[in-house]
Amino acid sequence: MEITEILGYVGAVAIGVVLGLIGGGGSILTVPVLVYLLYIEPVTATAYSLFVVGLTSLVGTLRNLGKKLVDVKTALVFAAPALVAVYATRRYLIPAIPDHLFRIGDFMLTKDIGIMVFFALIMLLASISMIRGKCVNCNDDAAEVEYNYPLIILEGTGVGLLTGLVGAGGGFLIIPALVLLAKLPMKRAVATSLLIIAIKSMIGFIGDVENIDIDWGFLLVFSLLSITGIFLGTWLNKFIAGDKLKKYFGWFVLLMGIYVLFKELG
Incomplete structure (x- = not known):
């Protein structure tokens, strides 16, 4: 067994740790681990990522339900439009994207490179929102939940589309939405995001x-x-306190996004 393969399986354990700790980010590790350590081509890697992250998140959800940390109502409102978007994207949009997108000089932007670069750009945008954004109710586990249904539904649709395109569970987008739009405390947002990720x-x-x-x-x-x-x-x-958890998460996403960009375009 080669060292990269060993690191790939170690990465599998790390994916679960990240999901359990911050309620997202598993797919941010999964796709690079599968592509760069286990040499699986990106389209297949994004599909495998959906299964691994979905199954692992389901196990985490079952544990969190027993602790009464999962807000099922919020999860269902968010997940419903995401389900439609993610299935349609994986079933119809991904197969329709051509293998070669366009050429700039000697550089050919392929479907695989395009998926990874788009993935990295989304990570960078999400990381900035987590690092700079105010964390409402981060450490108040008893805070009252407020719902902005139109924005939650819109965000769910957008995350479903992105999930389908890059194979990301979307925790790095779901958690900010739950904290900012539903006013969920950070740790409840983490637990609830696992249910949403598992479903879609x-x-x-x-x-x-x-x-x-x-x-x-x-x-x-x-x-x-x-x-x-x-x-x-x-x-x-x-x-770990909720406000610190949010910022640690943001910096993690930022570093991974920069790494993927350099790996694909460097």
């Missing part, structure tokens, strides 16, 4: 099953390692 990631993966040959043996092993990691992540979550 698995629906998006269903759209891929009809288009991609799946290596189920590899995918299940990778997912089981990630599930192991989420137990550690949810335990660590108890010891």
Whole structure:
């Protein structure tokens, strides 16, 4: 077994830890791990990411339901439009994108590079909102939840589209929406985001099953390692304040976005 393959499976555990700790960011690790360490081409990697992140998030959700941290009503309002968007994107939009998009001089922008660059740009925008934005009710676990339904539905649709395009669970976009639009305390937003991610990631993966040959043996092993990691992540979550958690999350996303850009365009 090569060192990159070993690091890839270590990365699977890290994906679960990140999901359990911050309620998102698993896909930010999953796609680079699959592409750069395990040498899976990006379109297939984004499909695998949906399954791994979706299944791992479901396990985390079941743990958080027992702790009464999941706001099911908010999750359903957000997830409903996201489900439609993510399935349609994976089933129809991704297969319709040409393999070669355009050429600039000697540089050819391919479908694979385009997906990774778009993924990185979304991460950079999300990181800025998390680092600079005010964290309402971050540490007030008993705060009253307020709903801005039109914006929550709009955000859900947008996240569903992005999830379909780049295979991201969308936690790095969902959490800001839950904190800013539904006024959820940070730790409840983390727990609720896992339910949303689980639902729409698995629906998006269903759209891929009809288009991609799946290596189920590899995918299940990778997912089981990630599930192991989420137990550690949810335990660590108890010891970090919500406002610090938000900013740590933002810096993590920023660094990963910069890395992906340099890797693809450097």
